[in-house]
Amino acid sequence: MRVVWVLLLAVFSCSAMNGLESRLERQMHLWQKRLGLDEWNLSLRLVRQSEIDSNSWGAAEWDPANRTGTISVLDPRDYNLRGGELKLDMECTIVHELVHIQVSPLDARDELIREEVVNRIMAALMNRPCPN
Numbered sequence: 799m800r801v802v803w804v805l806l807l808a809v810f811s812c813s814a815m816n817g818l819e820s821r822l823e824r825q826m827h828l829w830q831k832r833l834g835l836d837e838w839n840l841s842l843r844l845v846r847q848s849e850i851d852s853n854s855w856g857a858a859e860w861d862p863a864n865r866t867g868t869i870s871v872l873d874p875r876d877y878n879l880r881g882g883e884l885k886l887d888m889e890c891t892i893v894h895e896l897v898h899i900q901v902s903p904l905d906a907r908d909e910l911i912r913e914e915v916v917n918r919i920m921a922a923l924m925n926r927p928c929p930n
């Protein structure tokens with residue numbers, strides 16, 4: 799019985815995670831459209847902190863030739879925020895990573911300058927403060 803319960807819990811938490819992932823993916827597609835990146839074939843996945851840089855909430859990998867890429871968003875289990883703030887900040891993370899893809903042809907050499915430009919564009923798009 800306990801085994802069944804554990805299995806049920808596993809299925810539930812797994813489908814909850816898939817639900818979150820697909821909700822974030824829908825959000826990403828809306829922002830893709832808004833940023834004129836709808837020709838890109840992008841996917842989204844939740845990742846643990848160990849899979850991306852510490853002190854970051856997301857990452858992006860992309861192939862400009864094929865216009866494909868993956869946006870990684872930090873798993874809620876490792877996020878420093880909860881509830882509404884978490885939701886808001888995850889959207890900021892998605893927009894931040896999409897802006898990285900959008901400005902990538904400019905390829906700023908200096909990483910700090912690049913982050914500053916990306917954050918300014920993200921903030922302008924969000925038109926509200928981002929919790930992180």
Ligand SMILES: [Zn+2]
Binds near residue numbers: 916
């Ligand atoms: Zn960045």
